[in-house]
Structures are given as C-alpha cells and as structure tokens.
Amino acid sequence: MNSFLPSNTVTAASLGFGLCKACHLLQPCPALHGVHCRRCGAAVHIRKPYSLAISWFFLVLAMLLLIPANMLPMMNILLFNRGEPSTIIGGVALLVHHGIYAIAAVVFIASFVVPLGKIACIIILLLSVQFRWKMSTRRRTVMFRIVEFLGRWSMLDVFVVTVMVGLVRLGQTASVEPGMGIVAFGAAVILTMLSSMSFDPRLIWDVADQDA
Ligand SMILES: [Zn+2]
Numbered sequence: 001m002n003s004f005l006p007s008n009t010v011t012a013a014s015l016g017f018g019l020c021k022a023c024h025l026l027q028p029c030p031a032l033h034g035v036h037c038r039r040c041g042a043a044v045h046i047r048k049p050y051s052l053a054i055s056w057f058f059l060v061l062a063m064l065l066l067i068p069a070n071m072l073p074m075m076n077i078l079l080f081n082r083g084e085p086s087t088i089i090g091g092v093a094l095l096v097h098h099g100i101y102a103i104a105a106v107v108f109i110a111s112f113v114v115p116l117g118k119i120a121c122i123i124i125l126l127l128s129v130q131f132r133w134k135m136s137t138r139r140r141t142v143m144f145r146i147v148e149f150l151g152r153w154s155m156l157d158v159f160v161v162t163v164m165v166g167l168v169r170l171g172q173t174a175s176v177e178p179g180m181g182i183v184a185f186g187a188a189v190i191l192t193m194l195s196s197m198s199f200d201p202r203l204i205w206d207v208a209d210q211d212a
Pocket of ligand 1: 020021022041
C-alpha cells in the first residue's frame with residue numbers, strides 16, 4: 001500500500017474545496033475550472049491548471065536553448081591579456097590547461113552540472129507523475145524535497161556566473177568576459193525556473209493516493 005492517508009481521512013480536494021494561495025481561505029471550488037477567492041479575489045484552483053503541460057513546454061524550450069548556449073561563445077577568457085571566444089566546455093578545458101583549476105571547477109559546476117542536473121530532476125518528476133510510476137512514499141518525499149530545493153536555489157547558476165565574471169576580472173593573470181552564448185544560457189535558466197514553478201507538487205501525492 002502506497003497511501004499516505006488513513007482510510008478515514010478526507011482531503012479538501014476530495015470534498016471539492018480549494019485553498020487560496022494568497023489569503024489561505026479554504027472555499028468550495030469546482031475541480032476543472034477555478035474560482036476567484038471570495039475573500040481576496042485571487043484565482044483559486046484545486047490544482048494548478050495544465051501544470052504538467054506548461055512545465056513540459058518550458059522545459060523543452062530550455063533544453064533547446066541549451067544547444068546555442070553550448071555552441072556559441074559563452075565567455076571570452078583572457079589569459080595574460082591574450083584570449084579568444086570560448087564555449088562553456090572549451091572555456092573549462094582552457095582554464096584546466098592553464099592550471100586554473102578553481103575557476104574551471106566553478107564554471108563547470110555553475111554552468112554545466114547545475115543546469116543539467118536541474119533539468120534531469122524536473123524530467124524525472126514530470127515523468128513520474130505523468131506515467132504514475134510505482135514508488136515508495138519515502139521516494140516521493142525525496143522528490144518533493146527536490147522540487148522545493150529547485151525552487152529555492154533556482155537563481156544559483158546565474159548568480160555564480162555573474163559574480164565570477166565580476167570577481168575574476170580583478171585578477172592579474174586571468175579574466176572572463178561574457179560572450180553571446182550567455183544570452184541563450186540565461187534564457188535557458190529562466191525557462192527552467194518557470195518550468196519548476198509551473199509544476200504543482202501536490203500532483204506527486206495525488207498519484208500516490210490514487211494508486212493506493
Ligand atoms: Zn484569497
């Protein structure tokens with residue numbers, strides 16, 4: 001049995017009630033169409049409408065944008081005032097080649113590991129809900145924590161790259177200037193954020209409760 005709920009437990013959704021995200025008033029709400037909150041007027045839905053479809057839409061766009069982000073010059077790495085435009089991986093390879101391992105690691109993690117890891121996590125979440133994967137309650141809880149974590153740290157990669165561009169410029173031997181690829185990369189990061197924001201985490205529990 002996969003259920004989180006004892007058999008005598010009722011949920012607001014099962015009684016046709018929805019929670020206002022703005023003022024937290026619980027009120028009757030039709031399952032398909034939302035209503036306007038009777039207290040504050042905000043839109044109330046039992047579940048975010050078209051949550052999976054919208055998440056997929058933003059995610060696919062983000063993945064498409066990662067192609068130019070990796071093909072176009074992402075940064076112009078200047079070593080001893082000589083430099084040439086470089087893609088993400090090319091830049092990391094160049095930094096490693098010159099023995100600047102710390103900066104290479106920061107660039108690699110912030111602009112490669114974090115965005116790809118984030119996209120992989122969202123794909124797993126969406127697939128698990130869409131195809132109703134059989135999964136233990138513990139694993140579903142881990143998935144929910146991942147969604148929360150993604151939301152909280154979704155600006156990290158943009159932040160690290162921005163700070164790095166500023167900080168590294170202070171150095172004597174190496175400096176990093178942003179290139180055209182960063183526009184595509186930034187757009188991909190924003191679309192990934194929109195994708196994880198569009199996902200309604202309550203769908204994780206819905207699937208578990210329905211399967212039980
Ligand atoms: Zn309200």
